[in-house]
Amino acid sequence: MADEELPEFEVPVGMFQDLEDLKAQVARLSAQVRELTEQGDPDPGEASADTDTAAADEPETDGDEEDEWQFPPFILLLDSPQYDDELRALIEWVEGVLVPGYLAEPSADARWCHLWFEHPVAIARLHALWLAWQELTDPATCGYTGPSAWHRDHLDPCMRELRPSNGPFAGCTKGEHQVDHRMPGVVPSAWNRPEG
Incomplete structure (x- = not known):
């Protein structure tokens, strides 16, 4: 059987990228599991049975929800002063x-x-680009293919949307800045009923 030749298979290049993405996801999930298990009680054997049953009967508290955020929430969901702090950090990164x-x-x-x-x-x-960058440039959570995925899936599409001549900066030139050039004017539509 060792003398038999194995058939040659053509493997699509995209399959290798998919496998690397899957490896990165498994690595990220494994790191999250390790982190969650390390956050448990330092010595669970000392807890009494009464406290275990009482804890099981109680609903989860808001403190548990706070621990879920590893990265800041999306900036448009924030109010001041958190919005201002997040914008300052975003400006530093950009x-x-x-x-x-x-x-x-x-x-x-x-x-x-x-x-x-x-x-x-x-x-x-x-901000969405920055959140993806924070996650995908950490080899401990996403493996070594994270930066490649960030470029392909996040940076390139974001720049295609922001930088074209008809994008959000369309009215801005080197010497001039316009914010409201993208704001729609009053558009007649079916929403406005004529008074009659």
């Missing part, structure tokens, strides 16, 4: 990582506004 590392000189086909933080659409998209 200006310190994204702009110098990934953005070339703005042009008519690749717009960018130096006051991007005054564009709500840009804040939302860049």
Whole structure:
């Protein structure tokens, strides 16, 4: 049987990427399981049976929900002062990582506004990009293919939406900044009934 030749199979390249993504997901889930098991009681053997039954009868508290957040929630769900703090952190990341590392000189086909933080659409998209970056650049949670997935699945689509000539920065040029150029005007529609 050792002398038999094995048939050659053609494996699609995409399958290797899918396998690497699955490995990264398993690694991330394994890290989360380890983290959750380490957060348990330091010495569960000392707890009495009475406290175990009492704890089982009680509903979960809000404190458990707070522990679920590993990363900050989406910025549009925050109110001040949390929104302001998150925006400051986002500005540091965009200006310190994204702009110098990934953005070339703005042009008519690749717009960018130096006051991007005054564009709500840009804040939302860049915050989502930053949240993905925080998760996918940590090898402990996503393996070594995380950065590749971040570029492919997050950075490239985000830049395609933000930087085209008809994107949110369409009215902004090097010397001029316009925030309200994307705001819709009053549009006649079926929602407005004529008074009669």
